[in-house]
Amino acid sequence: MTHTVLVTGVSRHIGARVASVLAQDPDISRVIGVDTVPPPSLARDGGGSLGRTEFVRVDLRSPDIAQVIAAADIDTVVHMSLVSAPSRGTGRALMKEHNVIGTMQLLGACQRSSTVRRVVVRSTTAVYGSSPKDPAVFAEDVEPHDGPGHGYAKDAAEVEGYVRGFARRRPDVSVSMLRFANFMGPGVDSPLTRYFAQPVAPTVFGFDPRLQFVHEDDAVEVLRRMATEDHPGTFNVAGAGVLLLSQCVRRAGRFSLPLLSPAFRVLGEAARRAGLVDFSPEQLKLMCHGRAVDSDRLVAELGWKPKFTTAAAFDDFLHSHGLGAART
Numbered sequence: 001m002t003h004t005v006l007v008t009g010v011s012r013h014i015g016a017r018v019a020s021v022l023a024q025d026p027d028i029s030r031v032i033g034v035d036t037v038p039p040p041s042l043a044r045d046g047g048g049s050l051g052r053t054e055f056v057r058v059d060l061r062s063p064d065i066a067q068v069i070a071a072a073d074i075d076t077v078v079h080m081s082l083v084s085a086p087s088r089g090t091g092r093a094l095m096k097e098h099n100v101i102g103t104m105q106l107l108g109a110c111q112r113s114s115t116v117r118r119v120v121v122r123s124t125t126a127v128y129g130s131s132p133k134d135p136a137v138f139a140e141d142v143e144p145h146d147g148p149g150h151g152y153a154k155d156a157a158e159v160e161g162y163v164r165g166f167a168r169r170r171p172d173v174s175v176s177m178l179r180f181a182n183f184m185g186p187g188v189d190s191p192l193t194r195y196f197a198q199p200v201a202p203t204v205f206g207f208d209p210r211l212q213f214v215h216e217d218d219a220v221e222v223l224r225r226m227a228t229e230d231h232p233g234t235f236n237v238a239g240a241g242v243l244l245l246s247q248c249v250r251r252a253g254r255f256s257l258p259l260l261s262p263a264f265r266v267l268g269e270a271a272r273r274a275g276l277v278d279f280s281p282e283q284l285k286l287m288c289h290g291r292a293v294d295s296d297r298l299v300a301e302l303g304w305k306p307k308f309t310t311a312a313a314f315d316d317f318l319h320s321h322g323l324g325a326a327r328t
Helices: 013-023 064-072 092-112 151-169 191-197 216-228 245-251 261-273 281-289 296-302 310-320
Strands: 003-008 028-035 054-057 076-079 118-124 174-180 182-184 200-204 213-215 233-237 255-259
Touching: 003 013, 003 064, 003 216, 013 028, 013 216, 028 064, 064 092, 076 092, 076 216, 092 118, 092 151, 118 151, 118 216, 151 174, 151 281, 174 216, 182 191, 182 216, 182 310, 191 310, 200 245, 200 261, 200 281, 213 216, 213 310, 216 233, 216 296, 233 296, 245 255, 245 310, 255 261, 261 281
Parallel strands: 003 028, 003 076, 028 054, 076 118, 118 174, 174 233, 182 213, 200 255
Antiparallel strands: none
16 A cells, blocks of 8 residues: 655754655655755765655644645655754743743644554653663553653653544544654764763762663664554663763773762853753653663564664664664
């Protein structure tokens, strides 16, 4: 069966890679990528373009997205447009509008569409929050003890609520929600990758949190499968195992700078204003309490598991950036 796929957020690395992979699928007739700015060429492995992906400049906060879906008879939507940190020159309010209002507009357009039959939404394990009272490992149906109250994680939690509402209103549509651990890999640029690229890694004194990563290649493969097959439900996506923050710092060849929590927060504010690293309130909690999730539901559903463990994903990031000496 031929598909016409809409991918949002194609100006960012993972969204661009997903659009490119889907455009290479002979069973997919059209791939339409939307974003507020044109996508750059893919940088991994010497470059490359989005192939036959058709780019349409559209702001998801506007009703124009409904026209795009209707005009192209879209049957599959892959929503990759959630922004994890404000960019320079844009504030938190604009980020929230993009994430939450943009998703509401997109889902409203999907709800009114007679052709959409599959919706895949990128979410994040940050919706579980980070708390000293958390379980050792989060499964998808575990309620967080201290849910997110700020920033990207709060946006994602709100987005998930709207997605669940859409799924109830359109039971005929296959809705997949993917809670990704932090992306890691050669092309990933995130607050966490920038943190490990700094010469000195500030840490919170007395804490050594567990971290989990998902390699960008595995993330793209999961999204490809979800876009071409029906796998309704909510799924955690993370590489097997965990790394302690201290292990990550040593692997990266960085110097650790333990700080008391208030000093860490002050330093984070300064780094954020300088545009270096986003030490958001969620990041501070993560640096204290960490987070780990169980991806067994995804593995059972797909009959597939990520090729990269958390440690292997981190080592590939380090190797590609010439950081430290990747050790097993």
